[in-house]
Amino acid sequence: MTTVHAYAAASQGSPLEPFEYDLPGIGPDDVDIKVTHCGICHSDLSCINNDWGMTQYPIVPGHEVSGIVEAVGEHVPEAKVKVGDRVGLGWYSASCMHCQHCMSGDHNLCPTSEATVIGRHGGFADRVRAHWGWTVKIPEAMDPAAVGPMLCGGITVFNPLVQLNIKPTDRVGVIGIGGLGHMALALYNKWGCEVTAFTSSESKMEEAKKLGAHRCVSSVDADAIAGEAGRHNLILNTTNADLDWDAYVAALAPKGVLHMVGATPGPISLSAFPLIVGQRSMGATPMGSPATTAQMLDFAARHGVAPVTERYKLSQVNDAMEHLKANKARYRIVLEV
């Protein structure tokens, strides 16, 4: 029995407080990770506030874990993960491993997949447990202190490149230069694409170019968006806002895709005709599979892509959450455990 020292919210919207719980004996497929760093994602805040109606209290948030393997169950394949390995853990911590989706490599679409912070305790803690299939080895070239945000935010924006078969010859747009968007600019640039940042903030344009954007367009200037007509093979929306989606569809090239990784509050409303005439579509993806996550880490390590982070001690977690709530994070916060 291991006692875990964590921070938890006891009820909807309440601050995080020190919280201890005991891990039961390790299961055959379990991996116990000694957490060294954990990123803070906007969805941790959503879970604390029960925005999606699926939070169970007390909740220990944290699903952007970087740490060292401390123990493994008897069925954990040694060639995959062993004690002492530097590993990461993201939004998902387990899946059934045997359904059609898991067997097709789409473990992230498993109907019984387990989220790291839903109905179990996450990474704002000194230890976290996961199924071996969902632990991902961190390449040596990556900074263990900065890798956490790649495992949720990073894979969220990388996964569409793989799922949609985006090519280096494609023109891509990214709406929103925040926690997700700033990683998308860097990854899409290294993917070889022409990258356009759509941002409401003039002040972010110069920085967007440093991050990887080749071009910037004001997302609050309807004429500027209209000027993009027919240009983009992919437009990725990283915001949680209800925008004028038809305007972005008009900015798509024939066969172009408007792709959502931010859960917009209102329904997404699109006119049929521009979709039909230009063979355009709108879709969405969740975080990627373990295999795609491993590919992303290799790709990011090879190209020197890393999130821009701010650091807080785990004991300062409430300060960090306030910083996030105030929309001041530039661009991801990492807790040092």
Next chain:
Amino acid sequence: MTTVHAYAAASQGSPLEPFEYDLPGIGPDDVDIKVTHCGICHSDLSCINNDWGMTQYPIVPGHEVSGIVEAVGEHVPEAKVKVGDRVGLGWYSASCMHCQHCMSGDHNLCPTSEATVIGRHGGFADRVRAHWGWTVKIPEAMDPAAVGPMLCGGITVFNPLVQLNIKPTDRVGVIGIGGLGHMALALYNKWGCEVTAFTSSESKMEEAKKLGAHRCVSSVDADAIAGEAGRHNLILNTTNADLDWDAYVAALAPKGVLHMVGATPGPISLSAFPLIVGQRSMGATPMGSPATTAQMLDFAARHGVAPVTERYKLSQVNDAMEHLKANKARYRIVLEV
């Protein structure tokens, strides 16, 4: 100079009346087709009524042409089409042949493509002219009198199979068993898929099974649609109605696609969360390219797929249009010229 004997609507919504016009001398890339049969499509009615605001009067409708090549311009490749060939012509009659889309085989996405009945005269006539690239040879095994509707309605529902890479192992649903839907049932069945017909009409269910459906679901029974949760890799909407799209998204398997070929009057409204979690998408396509149309005809000929048609003489065209307007066509009308 050739005089063409046609039927035209002189103004918005007016009946079709005999109309003659002279074709200028044949251009180097032109093919003149002696029309033997022409299908009637619902979009002919939409054009007569100027529903899309792009009709030019007088309009000679008709874009489901079957006929014999009567003359070819000097640059028409003989190996592609020659005098005496049995050819078809659909919604498009020309494209630039040199833009990125044409050069990629996506002539149907050419920004300067020419529609057979917009700004030029269509197939409710004894002759029609087209660019050689858009004439498609009719396989000998196909009935020239029934092939017309394949060239618009047929390719409209066949094109998604190709564009979306639908596999014979997929489960597909078809909403609406009419002019488009009845061809989709037959084609999707022969494609090897499990085919489910969604229809508002109990009386059509038995016939839907004869046409190719393996299963039928009432599209006016919300519980029945809910019972399809997670089942379909593709759901094709062939109707022009504003339906409960979220209900159909719920009927999609992970990675499933809701696909539109009917231009719905209202915007298509979708909730983000079910799309994200299940990696689902919604898209649309126009009619296919000439190459895809040729593939469809070969496939249909090999599998004995043909539309179910009713026949009228060209001189009875107004009776035929009334029959279509009354929603009584079972399932496509062909004019004999």
